[in-house]
Amino acid sequence: MTPPKKRRSKLVCPPHRRAEADLRSIGAAISDLVSKRKLDAATIEELEELLIRADLGVDVAARIAEAIGAGRFDKMVSDAEVKGILAAEVEKVLIRSPGRW
Numbered sequence: 001m002t003p004p005k006k007r008r009s010k011l012v013c014p015p016h017r018r019a020e021a022d023l024r025s026i027g028a029a030i031s032d033l034v035s036k037r038k039l040d041a042a043t044i045e046e047l048e049e050l051l052i053r054a055d056l057g058v059d060v061a062a063r064i065a066e067a068i069g070a071g072r073f074d075k076m077v078s079d080a081e082v083k084g085i086l087a088a089e090v091e092k093v094l095i096r097s098p099g100r101w
Contacts, residue, residue: 026054030086031079039077044069047082056090064089 029050037043044065051061068077068085 026050027079027083030082034077034079034082037076038074039069039072040074044073051086060089060093063093 030047033043033046033050047068048061048065051064052058056064064086067089068082072081
């Protein structure tokens with residue numbers, strides 16, 4: 001009698017793959033959120049909630065949402081512009097606290 005084969009769950013994936021998927025998911029959510037919409041208070045609030053769900057923390061999410069809204073309120077923005085601001089703001093956070101990361 002042959003022993004049963006061990007099954008690998010399809011849900012198990014290496015941590016770096018999960019991180020890549022999370023980043024793609026956040027990028028897609030940002031694209032969906034800002035595409036073909038003016039950057040109004042509701043959009044900025046939704047963006048802030050998205051960043052909190054992405055585990056950036058309340059303070060950082062609020063700071064990033066504020067930076068994205070600065071000078072762009074009630075204007076059309078591209079997802080690339082929002083992602084660029086997000087990257088710059090995250091970089092600022094990482095530079096301010098080098099020992100934490």
